[in-house]
Amino acid sequence: MRIREEREEDRDxxxxxxxxxxxxxxxAALIDDLRNAAEPIVSLVAEDDGVVIGHVMFSSVKLLEHPDAKxxxxxxxxxxxxxxxxxxxxALVREGLERCRGLGVLAVVALGHRDxxxxxxxxxxxxxxxxCEYDVPDDAFLALELEEGALAGKSGTVRYHSAFGRL
Ligand SMILES: CC(C)(COP(=O)(O)OP(=O)(O)OC[C@H]1O[C@@H](n2cnc3c(N)ncnc32)[C@H](O)[C@@H]1OP(=O)(O)O)[C@@H](O)C(=O)NCCC(=O)NCCS
Incomplete structure (x- = not known):
């Protein structure tokens, strides 16, 4: 199994x-929308024997009070x-986090299972x-600083790409 960047032929x-x-x-529609409209994105697939078996996407979000924070x-x-x-x-998440770090991203947020x-x-x-701009339980909106203290002095509301609003 290997993790690599998604290619056009992987989309189906x-x-x-x-x-x-x-x-x-x-x-799936969200992924299509983000590919077309969000910048930057990190879109990776896991491939096993030439077959795609998993996918992860990371897309830019805005910290409203600090619009320059990545x-x-x-x-x-x-x-x-x-x-x-x-x-x-x-493996998909870890590689994606590395790619985000390479892009100079301060922190990554996720909505999902804390465990x-x-x-x-x-x-x-x-x-x-x-x-989170959405009304979600506190323990479902998660974050990870890619360097310790990267978010020091930067707090506020996170806004996802508008494509998430259609979920
Ligand atoms: C969540 C998902 C991506 C995990 O993929 P995976 O390849 O099985 O993950 P890994 O093998 O790296 O990790 C497996 C571990 O995750 C745990 N896990 C899987 N889904 C979980 C969940 N919803 N909540 C908590 N733990 C979960 C498993 O119990 C297992 O735990 P263990 O390592 O202690 O045995 C996969 O289950 C999936 O595609 N689920 C449906 C879509 C989904 O829910 N996506 C995440 C949205 S937040």
């Missing part, structure tokens, strides 16, 4: 996995059911002074 496979894992086409949002993340539980999701994301160091974003 990504759409299929994401639609199946989320039980709706909404996240932050990314992790979403969506999906691994084909038959390949779950073998570290594929973790899953804590293994990468994510914590409730409120502890870092970040709020």
């Amino acid at each position: 496979a990504v759409r299929e996995i994401v639609s199946k894992e989320f039980d709706t086409g909404a996240e 932050l990314m949002g992790l979403a969506p993340l999906a691994v084909d059911y038959e390949h779950q539980g073998r570290g594929v999701g973790s 899953y994301y804590r293994r990468f160091g994510f914590e409730p974003a409120s502890r870092l002074g970040l709020r």
